[in-house]
Amino acid sequence: MAASTGKGPSLRAVDPWTFADLATANVHQLLSEDQRAELAAIASVVRFKKGAEVYHDGDRAGAVFNIVSGVVKAQSTAADGSERIAAFLFPDDVFGLPEDGRYVNSVKAITPVTAYQLPAPALRNTLLQDSSLGFHIICKLCLELRQTQRHAFLLARRQANARLALFLQLLEQLQAARGERTSEIYLPMSRSDIGDYVGMSLAAVSRGFRSLTTGGIIEIRNRRHVKIADRTAFERLAGDLNETWTSASSEQ
Amino acid sequence: MAASTGKGPSLRAVDPWTFADLATANVHQLLSEDQRAELAAIASVVRFKKGAEVYHDGDRAGAVFNIVSGVVKAQSTAADGSERIAAFLFPDDVFGLPEDGRYVNSVKAITPVTAYQLPAPALRNTLLQDSSLGFHIICKLCLELRQTQRHAFLLARRQANARLALFLQLLEQLQAARGERTSEIYLPMSRSDIGDYVGMSLAAVSRGFRSLTTGGIIEIRNRRHVKIADRTAFERLAGDLNETWTSASSEQ
């Protein structure tokens, strides 16, 4: 899971005010070598086994994390005891931003994970000193905000198949943004996790995949690898055709 | 709609790393007088009539807005032509953050609106010069990110009544954060807008309100004013009882 070439914390995003030439570098390393070194000075590397909990909802927030490799899920428990997944986080993503000094989700590793741990007080100081760094963090936060809005957009869909297609599209775009091959979509998370993210039951997810398969829209090589068989039908289902331009939308 | 005492753009949020004493100032003005003046120097005041469009999805993004008074909705059109509302924005909120130099939602005024308009290039420069300002913007973005996650959390609920209750709770908390009275919840938006936000049909919203009323949970004074009649049942429905602590959650 290639994260970055250099050493030190890494953010992948774009300056949202720049009108990006869609053909060129879409999403790239935001931080300079100096900034990464600056952050590396206050960071430590931590590792988690698959299934391990990084922190728990309500814990005192001592640090922000920046993923080097692996995937985590940010989940919270609903009133009825069911789990809801707020986000999947991938290499170069940031998580652990607190509310009132406490974490507001439980975060668990769904693959083995390596991450930088940035103590909050030191990070705060660094942010207050380096205005350019703050600006880049803003860019990254804008990207995560958009990602979350896309999630909300997905959840607002009524048709289960459309939610699944949108989810697959999301993963594919993230994969592309990370520079990985997109001939196949890799699903590191379980069916159950997918259900908790797209707001359907485990059974419905299973049925949904089956429905997309028999409809000729996707092909399932195994439980972790899916391929888009009919791109046109796929994007029609995900709802791209009616959008003004190519990429999907959501933001405020 | 009281926004702020001083003059110039205004952000209302908290430094998320601070462990706030829940009794004291929870959400307050982030910017210093100097910073507000600094921003005011590059800002202009704009007004919109009820129903007017501030900008359209896909427009070239030239400016960021900061609401002084009034309420706007950020909506986008789904593939099937139905509208989805990503967020309602209130005084002291910020909107107009672009993606690839373009806006990614249409924003419309649902009441008469007054706002500061901050041209993007000037704002960008200001952000790059004032690291403390950048830090405060980060705080505000964290808050909006949490808000969006809360929206996603709401949308993931299966029971329509629970989604409505959560929506009312959201509005109530925003109202409290703005320092307004919370004996009644004010709904500036139409039933149709509510449906577009909580992910249900207009008819279902109507039925939902009716159901909550006959269940003794809320009282409807008129279409824009609702009161919580049974706080316990209300919070049980919204799902607070099972949370570890008092306030609801969402973040990553």
Add this chain to the structure above:
DNA sequence: CGATTGCTTGAGGGCTTTCAAGACGTGTGG
């Protein structure tokens, strides 16, 4: 190789959507 976990599939029931018609409020013009 056995056991545990994760996934698939079936049948029945509940909830929301859709379609449609009627009531309410509001704003405008007479």
Add this chain to the structure above:
DNA sequence: CCACACGTCTTGAAAGCCCTCAAGCAATCG
């Protein structure tokens, strides 16, 4: 000031979709 007209909201009935419960099947791990 009242009447009308339009948009907003409410309410009804039928249909469709997904959830729940439950059992059987794969796959992974020790």
